[in-house]
Amino acid sequence: MTSKTALHAKHLEAGAKMVDFFGWEMPISYGSQMEEHHAVRQDAGMFDVSHMTIVDVTGKQAQAYLRYLLANDVAKLKDKGKALYSGMLNEEGGVVDDLIVYHFDDTNYRLVVNSATREKDMNWLLAKAEGFAVTITEKSDFAMIAVQGPKAKEKAATLFSAAQKEAVEGMKPFFGVQAEDLFIATTGYTGEAGYEIMVPKARAGQFWQELLEAGVKPCGLGARDTLRLEAGMNLYGQDMDETVSPLAANMGWTITWEPADRDFVGRGALEQQKEQGTDKLVGLVMKEKGVLRAGQKVKTENGEGITTSGTFSPTLGHAIAMARIPAGSPDTVEVEMRKKWVTVDVVKPSFVRNGKSVL
Amino acid sequence: MSNIPNDLRYAATHEWVRPESDGVFTVGISEHAQELLGDMVFVDLPDEGDKVSTGDDVAVAESVKAASDVYTPLTGEIIAVNEELEDSPELVNSDPYGDGWLFKIKADDPNEVESLMNAEGYKASIDEE
Numbered sequence: 096m097t098s099k100t101a102l103h104a105k106h107l108e109a110g111a112k113m114v115d116f117f118g119w120e121m122p123i124s125y126g127s128q129m130e131e132h133h134a135v136r137q138d139a140g141m142f143d144v145s146h147m148t149i150v151d152v153t154g155k156q157a158q159a160y161l162r163y164l165l166a167n168d169v170a171k172l173k174d175k176g177k178a179l180y181s182g183m184l185n186e187e188g189g190v191v192d193d194l195i196v197y198h199f200d201d202t203n204y205r206l207v208v209n210s211a212t213r214e215k216d217m218n219w220l221l222a223k224a225e226g227f228a229v230t231i232t233e234k235s236d237f238a239m240i241a242v243q244g245p246k247a248k249e250k251a252a253t254l255f256s257a258a259q260k261e262a263v264e265g266m267k268p269f270f271g272v273q274a275e276d277l278f279i280a281t282t283g284y285t286g287e288a289g290y291e292i293m294v295p296k297a298r299a300g301q302f303w304q305e306l307l308e309a310g311v312k313p314c315g316l317g318a319r320d321t322l323r324l325e326a327g328m329n330l331y332g333q334d335m336d337e338t339v340s341p342l343a344a345n346m347g348w349t350i351t352w353e354p355a356d357r358d359f360v361g362r363g364a365l366e367q368q369k370e371q372g373t374d375k376l377v378g379l380v381m382k383e384k385g386v387l388r389a390g391q392k393v394k395t396e397n398g399e400g401i402t403t404s405g406t407f408s409p410t411l412g413h414a415i416a417m418a419r420i421p422a423g424s425p426d427t428v429e430v431e432m433r434k435k436w437v438t439v440d441v442v443k444p445s446f447v448r449n450g451k452s453v454l
Numbered sequence: 455m456s457n458i459p460n461d462l463r464y465a466a467t468h469e470w471v472r473p474e475s476d477g478v479f480t481v482g483i484s485e486h487a488q489e490l491l492g493d494m495v496f497v498d499l500p501d502e503g504d505k506v507s508t509g510d511d512v513a514v515a516e517s518v519k520a521a522s523d524v525y526t527p528l529t530g531e532i533i534a535v536n537e538e539l540e541d542s543p544e545l546v547n548s549d550p551y552g553d554g555w556l557f558k559i560k561a562d563d564p565n566e567v568e569s570l571m572n573a574e575g576y577k578a579s580i581d582e583e
Contacts, residue, residue, distance in 0.1 A: 129544075
């Protein structure tokens with residue numbers, strides 16, 4: 096039995112090709128994945144991300160709980176609405192999930208976690224809450240739409256009320272604000288400007304329709320994947336999982352080590368990993384014909400690795416990938432592609448930002 | 455439902471074959487196949503002069519989503535390849551039975567084409583998938 100989002104009928108109406116995405120029936124594309132990708136890089140596209148899980152964490156000890164739960168430190172969040180990206184680790188220092196946490200005040204936070212890991216995450220959140228005065232509430236009354244691209248904000252704003260326009264006026268990246276019936280956040284998964292908007296389910300279909308009429312192109316999971324990979328953003332379950340250290344997943348920047356006396360889940364294991372050294376997640380670029388794919392073997396001067404994600408980059412016109420390889424900084428590595436070993440360049444795992452190559 | 459022209463023959467692996475003259479056949483992939491693969495980004499074609507046998511993997515159609523082998527539906531010699539695909543692989547998506555053809559083969563036995571499915575047979579084989 097697959098779940099359907101509040102926008103399911105709109106996807107069918109638009110002729111989407113639907114796939115089973117971890118129990119959710121979601122659009123993979125509405126025609127050409129490539130055109131959808133370019134719409135987000137050059138204009139404005141929208142994604143149904145209602146399958147993601149929204150969880151509110153409230154209560155006297157909400158901050159203390161999240162400082163224990165997450166490798167990043169929510170105590171850094173001072174401004175109302177400021178968001179933070181973090182890994183949620185297990186005791187072995189593996190990644191249970193990655194998430195975004197919005198801070199409203201020290202007793203009131205909102206998390207957005209992955210859909211594929213919903214049940215596991217909810218169990219984890221509840222198990223770790225033992226002994227803390229917090230309330231954990233899954234919010235299932237919202238649909239969520241990501242509107243992304245250089246013209247995304249301008250086009251989305253045509254749907255906003257005066258109060259909503261005022262609420263988002265001058266809002267910096269990585270903030271969220273509740274404005275009347277909408278929760279509007281300057282976050283995303285594409286490397287472009289835009290909003291992720293939580294809209295009450297009852298209004299979702301109409302909201303989607305109005306975005307369509309404002310000239311925002313519907314985009315599926317296919318384009319979402321090529322966009323996030325170009326932007327160098329990890330996909331949970333692919334670029335990292337419970338067996339992978341955040342240090343080996345380009346998530347070192349999301350670990351807040353200071354203050355040293357903050358105990359968070361996985362800290363002990365992580366400190367050990369740091370001392371011993373871990374694999375590294377790097378970017379790969381191949382300009383010859385062919386496409387890098389997830390799961391290909393990688394040979395380096397320091398040992399073997401594996402590609403964790405790979406695709407043809409529609410913006411760059413050649414293949415890109417992320418790979419987990421032994422520590423060291425080789426300029427090139429070899430990747431096994433269809434029984435041949437091909438030499439490819441190693442770069443930082445980030446390829447495109449705001450429509451432009453960063454290579 | 456995708457388009458399956460009646461004047462072509464088909465292999466179960468989604469290649470189509472169009473008889474030209476003198477035992478020469480044009481080969482491409484069906485509209486259904488390109489729909490499954492999605493936006494094409496590279497097409498790796500055989501070399502002219504290659505001698506190939508039915509079922510050999512002779513080309514690779516690589517889309518954003520996946521790489522897929524293309525098998526020759528006939529035994530013979532590759533006498534031409536569609537060089538337009540080098541710069542415009544998307545022709546396989548936009549015109550799979552026309553400008554998106556892959557290669558031409560001179561069949562050792564032109565009658566071999568009779569062993570391939572007709573449009574009706576191919577449609578039935580897709581419906582079973």
